[in-house]
Structures are given as C-alpha cells and as structure tokens.
Amino acid sequence: MNFSFTPIGVIHSPYKEKFGIPRQPSLAPSARMTLELLAPYNHADTVRGLADFSHLWLQFVFHETAARGWRPLVRPPRLGGNDKVGVFASRATHRPNPLGLSLVELIGIDTGNGVILELAGADLLDGTPVLDIKPYIPFVESRPQARAGFIDGPPPRLSVCWSEKALADLAIHRIRHPELATLVEEILAQDPRPAYQDDPLRIYGVRLYQLDIRFRIAGDIVTTLEINAL
Amino acid sequence: MNFSFTPIGVIHSPYKEKFGIPRQPSLAPSARMTLELLAPYNHADTVRGLADFSHLWLQFVFHETAARGWRPLVRPPRLGGNDKVGVFASRATHRPNPLGLSLVELIGIDTGNGVILELAGADLLDGTPVLDIKPYIPFVESRPQARAGFIDGPPPRLSVCWSEKALADLAIHRIRHPELATLVEEILAQDPRPAYQDDPLRIYGVRLYQLDIRFRIAGDIVTTLEINAL
Structure with a gap:
C-alpha cells in the first residue's frame, strides 16, 4: 500500500541548510518566512477564514534528508548525543516517512497575486514542499500538562x-x-x-x-x- | 513533484464508518483503539523511550475519503452548515492531500509480539493507515492563547x-x-x-x-x- 502526495505550496525561508535551524519551531521568532501556494491551490478561496487563526500546522516533507533513509534508533541532541531513543519517540528528520510537522504563527495572508502566507517562528528549510495546512485548535491541541519525556522545556541558551x-x-x-x-x-x-x-x-x-x-x-x-x- | 509514503502502521478502532466519529480527537475518551506497527517498523527499538510521553501525534491518511477529491471551500459543521471557509481553514477530511493529524493519549505499549500501541481519545476510523508517530512537545505545541476563529471551544453537548x-x-x-x-x-x-x-x-x-x-x-x-x- 502506497500513498502519493503533491505539494500544495513551497517555503521561502532564510534557512539555506539544515545546520543552524533551531531544533523546534518558535525558538527563533525573528525567522520570517513565506509559504507560497502552488496552482491549483493558490486561490483566495482555499484560505478564506484562515486569518481568524493565529497559529497553523504545516505538514511538510523533509525533502533534503528524505533520500537518506531511516534507522530504528536515533541520538537526540537533547540527550547529549549519547542515549538512543526510537525514531518514533523523536522528532528526528530521518524517518520511515520523511514527514514534518510544525506549529507556526500566521502573520498575514496576501491574496493579491496567488496566495502567500507570511509566517513567524517557523523552522523550515528554504524550498520545503508543504503538503497541508490546518488551523490550530487550542481546546484540543493545547495540553500544557502532557508528559514529554526528555523534552521537558526549551533547551538552555548560550x-x-x-x-x-x-x-x-x-x-x-x-x-x-x-x-x-x-x-x-x-x-x-x-x-x-x-x-x-x-x-x-x-x-x-x-x-x-x-x-x-x-x-x-x-x-x-x-x-x-x-x-x-x- | 510527487512524494510517496508507505504506512508504518494500521489502526484498529471501534469506529467502522465516518458517521458518528467525534469531529475532534479527545471528545470521546472512552474510544480505546490500538495502532499496530507493520514490518519492518514493528521492532521494540522504534518506540524506545516513547512511553515517557503521555501524548502523541499521529499523521495518517483519510483513506476512505481520499478518492473523492477536494473543493476550495467547505461548510464546517460548527458554522451550522451555512457559512463556507477555505479548505485550509478547516480540518475537513476532503483535502488536496488527504492527510490527517490527531493528538492522542498513549495508554500503553506492548512489544511482546511486534509493536502495539494502546491509545485513548483518538478519532480514527478502523483500518486507518498511519504514516508517522511523533511525541507531543508541550513547550512548543501547547498554545492555550492561540486565536482559533470559529472553533472557540468544544461543541455544545446533547x-x-x-x-x-x-x-x-x-x-x-x-x-x-x-x-x-x-x-x-x-x-x-x-x-x-x-x-x-x-x-x-x-x-x-x-x-x-x-x-x-x-x-x-x-x-x-x-x-x-x-x-x-x-
């Protein structure tokens, strides 16, 4: 069984390589980027009402690492690179299906010529193909008390x-x-x-x-x- | 450009049809379901450390509605079926890429024979193909103050x-x-x-x-x- 998806949009971002990108979205709020919708999705109708939401989910493809495959165990940076956890207990980019998921802030929508979403706090590489956009639903998706193993807060800052x-x-x-x-x-x-x-x-x-x-x-x-x- | 994904697992659920499934996860916490990982992903290594997380993201395929295509505008039930919003401002199942995203509670993991995750609060149809599992990261993904347009809380209950x-x-x-x-x-x-x-x-x-x-x-x-x- 096999499912095939076509990008609905592409990211334009200051991040030109994986090295340096913060390991979670929201850690570098000054990183402004845009999501340009591609035809036939780039019609103002597809985003009608979206501006009422402050946050969006992007489901996207780790296009640069996709070809490198996956391993059952990974070494998360948060564990100092020593301990291994399962690939499904991590947000590593090398996954069985190279799908990413990022919560981003929606700053504005320009529908003057096609559809361009202006985003903040995103952690996406320039050129990232986006497969879907969904509104964030706080009453379902905000779980401040969730137990999160080794990821118990933002990493220490230099x-x-x-x-x-x-x-x-x-x-x-x-x-x-x-x-x-x-x-x-x-x-x-x-x-x-x-x-x-x-x-x-x-x-x-x-x-x-x-x-x-x-x-x-x-x-x-x-x-x-x-x-x-x- | 085209990306192809293979399921890493399949859902076994009491929900045998789309009608009746609550419109968001967590609204029917008694709906216990399991996610059975498929070979070659069904090794205890792939989920090592996952039990330290109380909540998981599932990225999955709306396999039953995938063939029906999409429309730029949809009528969300929360708006009484009258108003239309863009498909990307909704969580409708008919999407350009029929990708779902659900936050579920992890109850237990059985690695005795393959890998079976026991889940609560999920809203997935029996047989749903799952493409990825990611741990929930509250410090990034819990945004109780997010503005959420027409989805401002749980729907009224009968x-x-x-x-x-x-x-x-x-x-x-x-x-x-x-x-x-x-x-x-x-x-x-x-x-x-x-x-x-x-x-x-x-x-x-x-x-x-x-x-x-x-x-x-x-x-x-x-x-x-x-x-x-x-």
Missing part, C-alpha cells in the same frame, strides 16, 4: 557576543535584513553544534539568506566572528 | 437518554464491551447529524464495533433506541 569585525559586517547587511542581528542571536543561542562536538577553537559557519555567519563556541558563550556574502 | 429496549440490548453487549454505555453517550452527545438536518422523527444508525446503534434526536436530547449486532 550567550551571544559579537566581534568587532562581525559588528562592522552586520552594519552592512542589516540594511537589507533589518532583523539580522536578532535572528543570528536567536539561532546561535540554541547551540547548533552536533552534540558530541566541543572544540573552542573550531570555527563554524551557518548560512542565512545569502550570507555565511562564522562563529565559535567556548563554554556557554558563542562569538559571532564575521558575516560574509556568499 | 443530553443522552436510553430507551428500555436500548438498556436491555446494552446489558447483553456490555459483557463484551464494558465501556459501551460511556462510549455511546460520548459519541451521541456530540450530535453526529449533518448540520442541516433536524427531523425529530428520523432514526439514525451509527456503527461501533460490530454493533448498530439506533438513535433519534429531538431538541437537545438524543435517545438511544436499540443496539443490534450486525
């Missing part, structure tokens, strides 16, 4: 510092991306390193928009070193 | 009465299904009629297990008339 070079670079690039400083801080504070890496000299790079953000992490301080156009 | 005949039938069938009385009351209290129907003489039937539950609705009172084995 402090973010900026080098002189990075501040100079920022001054240039924030003209085009006014939220860049906040977004970089939100993303780097999450500690994007793989769980088993802790080398204070190693320089990492994360792509945001068409920029490469270079940084280093020592202890619980992350330092933004420079921002280069790609 | 009062449930039992005819003498129904009570006699119940005495027979509750031997096999001890929760039957509660489940019937939970389901009928939701008013399963299509929104535009209001005929106090009309007798409806809803299938649960291998039983046909006959009932009538007048005003805000639903009367269970009889329970027949099918």
